[in-house]
Amino acid sequence: MATQAVHKEQPLLSVQDLKIRIQMENGVMNAVDGVDFNIYKGKTLGLVGESGCGKSLTSRSIISINPKECETSGTITYNSDSELALHGMNLLSLKPTGKQIRSIRGRKISMIFQEPMTAFSPMYTIGNQIMEAIRIHQTKNKKEAKKIALEMLSKVGISDQAKRFDQYPHEFSGGMRQRAMISMALSCNPEILIADEPTTALDVTIQAQVLELMKSLQAEFGMAILLVTHDLGIIAEMCDEVAVMYLGRIVEQAPMREIFNNPKHPYTKGLLKSMPRLGGNKSKRLDSIEGSVPMPINMPPMCGFYDRCKDRIEGVCNQQAVPKTAISDQHMVRCFLYTDQREGEAQ
Ligand SMILES: Nc1ncnc2c1ncn2[C@@H]1O[C@H](COP(=O)(O)OP(=O)(O)OP(=O)(O)O)[C@@H](O)[C@H]1O
Numbered sequence: 281m282a283t284q285a286v287h288k289e290q291p292l293l294s295v296q297d298l299k300i301r302i303q304m305e306n307g308v309m310n311a312v313d314g315v316d317f318n319i320y321k322g323k324t325l326g327l328v329g330e331s332g333c334g335k336s337l338t339s340r341s342i343i344s345i346n347p348k349e350c351e352t353s354g355t356i357t358y359n360s361d362s363e364l365a366l367h368g369m370n371l372l373s374l375k376p377t378g379k380q381i382r383s384i385r386g387r388k389i390s391m392i393f394q395e396p397m398t399a400f401s402p403m404y405t406i407g408n409q410i411m412e413a414i415r416i417h418q419t420k421n422k423k424e425a426k427k428i429a430l431e432m433l434s435k436v437g438i439s440d441q442a443k444r445f446d447q448y449p450h451e452f453s454g455g456m457r458q459r460a461m462i463s464m465a466l467s468c469n470p471e472i473l474i475a476d477e478p479t480t481a482l483d484v485t486i487q488a489q490v491l492e493l494m495k496s497l498q499a500e501f502g503m504a505i506l507l508v509t510h511d512l513g514i515i516a517e518m519c520d521e522v523a524v525m526y527l528g529r530i531v532e533q534a535p536m537r538e539i540f541n542n543p544k545h546p547y548t549k550g551l552l553k554s555m556p557r558l559g560g561n562k563s564k565r566l567d568s569i570e571g572s573v574p575m576p577i578n579m580p581p582m583c584g585f586y587d588r589c590k591d592r593i594e595g596v597c598n599q600q601a602v603p604k605t606a607i608s609d610q611h612m613v614r615c616f617l618y619t620d621q622r623e624g625e626a627q
Pocket residue numbers: 302311329330331332333334335336337338347349510575
């Protein structure tokens with residue numbers, strides 16, 4: 281069964297049956313529960329879903345930066361395009377603090393976060409940190425590295441770069457730190473960029489510039505992007521494919537246009553309805569999905585969306601784990617409305 285659009289080429293990164301469990305006081309939390317997706321060269325996969333559905337844990341597991349309490353299983357196969365030694369490596373089998381993952385993290389696979397202070401040390405100037413990243417991964421020449429760093433700062437919309445170069449992270453505003461972090465991540469020209477809510481803290485104009493910058497660098501260098509967001513507008517703007525996450529699982533996955541034009545899962549439909557539209561009637565209340573995401577602690581095998589779903593089938597959706605159904609070879613959904621199971625048991 282196809283779970284993602286048919287691609288002729290090998291994926292650059294393949295995540296298979298990723299599970300992340302966290303032992304809590306009141307039981308085991310299945311924060312990520314059997315996630316599969318592929319990332320392709322030059323393409324952007326969007327991971328979308330409400331807060332707490334497991335997007336960040338999923339994306340952070342790729343470069344092994346989740347907290348210690350996360351017990352992770354599955355495989356994350358990295359088919360490096362540029363380094364044979366890394367080709368076919370299961371990133372989850374590497375020691376999180378070891379040399380191998382460190383040679384990938386920030387160099388081959390870069391990550392940008394919602395909170396930029398995680399990326400910068402308060403001890404060194406912004407310029408020095410960006411320049412050092414460039415010197416480690418691209419050029420040893422200090423003068424050349426400084427030139428690239430200044431160019432990158434200008435590309436992300438930071439003016440007066442020469443002055444800004446010598447300032448410390450605390451001297452930057454939140455929005456500027458965010459832009460500086462993006463310039464540092466992109467300056468290494470990574471094969472894969474993981475962007476976790478990269479523009480959430482930025483104002484609309486800078487957000488548009490940063491997204492445009494990511495797209496132009498992708499076109500120039502062919503980097504793949506995993507874009508984590510709860511913003512469907514950004515998904516529509518940036519993504520080739522979309523994986524919709526709910527309660528630790530991907531509930532629907534398809535090419536971007538298919539998700540917007542032919543959504544199947546009631547959760548995806550709800551997300552789309554809650555999306556503000558340009559030129560829409562502002563006085564009309566936006567539809568939002570009623571209820572909130574439950575905590576996935578000691579969850580029985582059933583549909584996680586059951587409690588909030590208007591189309592639920594009692595005795596089916598709350599009785600068993602939901603299998604994947606291929607709507608087409610490009611479109612996967614996890615919902616009993618589309619399985620044969622439903623025909624016999626509905627009504
Ligand atoms: N270290 C931790 N200890 C306990 N629970 C955690 C930990 N890290 C994450 N969680 C829980 O795991 C679930 C998934 O978290 P995750 O951060 O991946 O969600 P998310 O979809 O990225 O949400 P957000 O958009 O708010 O960041 C959430 O319920 C979260 O509270």
